[in-house]
Amino acid sequence: MEPMRYLFAAYMAIWVLLALYLYSIDSREKKLQQEVRRLKELLEKSRPK
Amino acid sequence: MSERFPSRLDAVLGALTALSMAAALYMALVAAPRERTMGDLQRIFYFHVSAAITGMTAFALNFAASLAYLVKKNRRWDNLALSAAEIGVMFLSMVLVTGPIWAKPVWMVWWTWSPRLTSSLVLCLLYAAYLLLRQYIEDPERRAAVSAAFGIVAFLDTPLVWFSIRWWRDLHPSPMLETGGLAPSMRPALWISWAAFQFLLVYLLRRRFCLESMRDELERLQRLAG
Numbered sequence: 001m002e003p004m005r006y007l008f009a010a011y012m013a014i015w016v017l018l019a020l021y022l023y024s025i026d027s028r029e030k031k032l033q034q035e036v037r038r039l040k041e042l043l044e045k046s047r048p049k
Numbered sequence: 050m051s052e053r054f055p056s057r058l059d060a061v062l063g064a065l066t067a068l069s070m071a072a073a074l075y076m077a078l079v080a081a082p083r084e085r086t087m088g089d090l091q092r093i094f095y096f097h098v099s100a101a102i103t104g105m106t107a108f109a110l111n112f113a114a115s116l117a118y119l120v121k122k123n124r125r126w127d128n129l130a131l132s133a134a135e136i137g138v139m140f141l142s143m144v145l146v147t148g149p150i151w152a153k154p155v156w157m158v159w160w161t162w163s164p165r166l167t168s169s170l171v172l173c174l175l176y177a178a179y180l181l182l183r184q185y186i187e188d189p190e191r192r193a194a195v196s197a198a199f200g201i202v203a204f205l206d207t208p209l210v211w212f213s214i215r216w217w218r219d220l221h222p223s224p225m226l227e228t229g230g231l232a233p234s235m236r237p238a239l240w241i242s243w244a245a246f247q248f249l250l251v252y253l254l255r256r257r258f259c260l261e262s263m264r265d266e267l268e269r270l271q272r273l274a275g
Contacts, residue, residue: 003090006154010093010147011078014100017146018249021139025256032263039270046274 059255066252069245073099073238081238093151095238099246100143101169107137107250108176108207115200118193124265127193130200131183132257134176136250141173164213172210175203189268 077095084091114130117123148166149159160166179199186192231239 003088003154006150007089007092010150011074011096013146013150014096014143017139017143021136021253025253025260029256029260029263032260032267036263036267036270039267039274042274043270 059252062248062252062255066245066248069241069248073242073245076238076241082232082234084235087155090151090154093147095242096246097144097147097151098239099242100140100147102243103246103250104137104140104144105207105211106247107133107140107254108172108204110254111137111176111179111200112204112207115197115204118197119201122190124189124193125262127197128258128261128265129254130197131180131261132254134179134200136253136257138173138176138180139253140246140250141169141176145170145173164216165210168206168210168213172203172206175206179203 073095077092081092081095083089110133111130114126114133118126118130148169152161153159179196182199183192183196186195
């Protein structure tokens, strides 16, 4: 590999790792938000009127 | 730390992180002078070193939060410790990936079991084990206490990583800032990259911490729902 390709590979690796991590946080956030919303609705419905 | 994400503060922090990252990229890839021996390859240095320092900072935070949890028994310290450990593993993974990419054309090998490289790998594995360990303990109080103890012990490897190139002969370069090995014209690129990574650390910590707070809220609701 040419030296510039190593440089490109190193910087790409950093951005890919960061993007994967941000994606993992984002998807966990969405999943939890959905679950919290679902439970809140469930509790709201089961509350005596 | 506010637990709602994103707030106005987060938007400002996100913008600052993006701007400083763009500035760091410009400094590292364009503005910094070309090194005489390694040429453009040396530009890996700016993000490699910044990621390493940021990873260590995250592990130091894990250590402090673990100690705080053992003293105060407050769940929020455990959440901070977990967030810091996970982010530290991510930064150290960057170091362990970019290191071999840099080493191959310079040392002619992808990896060597030198003290700095070995202790860094062990450090990353220790915190990966910390994250795994948490998956296997169901009781939240016990999980927090065991992880805090583990986090404190794991942190003992950090000074070993830091001082390895001072204590033992190593293929890895000596600490350039301390020995004056880094040309003054290269220092702004390193400082700006370091600052950008610190902003990134704070931004990620906030997001990860909020995620854990949301999980606490979910557990509370699950208990209420029976």
